[in-house]
Amino acid sequence: MKLVYRLIRYYFLEVISFVAGFVIAYTFIDEGLRSEIISMAGRKLFLASMALFVAYTFRYIKVGVVEWEGIWRYIYALALLIVVALIFAFG
Incomplete structure (x- = not known):
C-alpha cells in the first residue's frame, strides 16, 4: 500500500502521461x-x-526507500535522463 501511495505522490505526472500516451x-x-x-x-x-x-x-521493491543525498541525487537524475533520451531516440 505504501508503494501505491508513493507512486501517486511522486510519480503522478508519469502516471497521467502513461495513460495519455497509451x-x-x-x-x-x-x-x-x-x-x-x-x-x-x-x-x-x-x-x-x-x-x-x-x-x-x-x-x-528491491531496495526500499532511498534518501538521495549529495552527488548521488544528480547521478540518479542523469541516469533517468539518459534512459528517457534513449527511449525517444530509439523507441
Missing part, C-alpha cells in the same frame, strides 16, 4: 501520415513514462 498511441493508428506522427509521439511518451514508473517500482 490512449494517443492507439487512437491515431492507421489514419494517415499526420495521425501516424501523433501516434509515434504517443508511443514514445507511453514508453518513457512506463520506463520511469517501472524503474521506480522495482527499485522500491
Whole structure:
C-alpha cells in the first residue's frame, strides 16, 4: 500500500502521461501520415513514462526507500535522463 501511495505522490505526472500516451498511441493508428506522427509521439511518451514508473517500482521493491543525498541525487537524475533520451531516440 505504501508503494501505491508513493507512486501517486511522486510519480503522478508519469502516471497521467502513461495513460495519455497509451490512449494517443492507439487512437491515431492507421489514419494517415499526420495521425501516424501523433501516434509515434504517443508511443514514445507511453514508453518513457512506463520506463520511469517501472524503474521506480522495482527499485522500491528491491531496495526500499532511498534518501538521495549529495552527488548521488544528480547521478540518479542523469541516469533517468539518459534512459528517457534513449527511449525517444530509439523507441
